Amino acid sequence: MTADCDLQASLLVYAVPARTALTPEQNAGARCVWCGAPVPPGAGRDLGGHGGWSPHGCPACYEVQGAWLRTYLEWADHIRVCATCRAGCWCATSADFQGCLTESAHRADRPPVVCARCEREVEAAERFEPRIRAGGRPQRIGYVHAAVCPGDERRWPCP
Structure with a gap:
């Protein structure tokens, strides 16, 4: 496992807001989970959701x-x-x-x-x-x- 995968998993556990606190666009990965900015396909960081949940963060956040x-x-x-x-x-x-x-x-x-x-x-x-x-x-x-x-x-x- 790479350090980036470890960070991704840790962010998901400790820093990503709960699904219920996010908008549908944030839950789908179309907007950053932290700042709400649009995340174009391929431009954001996948935060490793599961079961239809696909949280992403913009690179800056x-x-x-x-x-x-x-x-x-x-x-x-x-x-x-x-x-x-x-x-x-x-x-x-x-x-x-x-x-x-x-x-x-x-x-x-x-x-x-x-x-x-x-x-x-x-x-x-x-x-x-x-x-x-x-x-x-x-x-x-x-x-x-x-x-x-x-x-x-x-x-x-x-x-």
């Missing part, structure tokens, strides 16, 4: 949505293996990822970052990290404050 999602998934992978991040602290790599994710999310017109634990919008100066809720259908991606939510009494010692 595919690029910015892909950049956002790659950054998100790479950061989530980093947190899984980084001992500092797993301990509830933050390493310099996570700080860099937060900056890159914030920038790419803005370019991709993603919604504001909301913490899944406290359900508050994360302020610009607050640290946050990606959190994938697996096991459910569909899988959901979201964010949580790094270590603790503001106002939470619990504290973890960081090295």
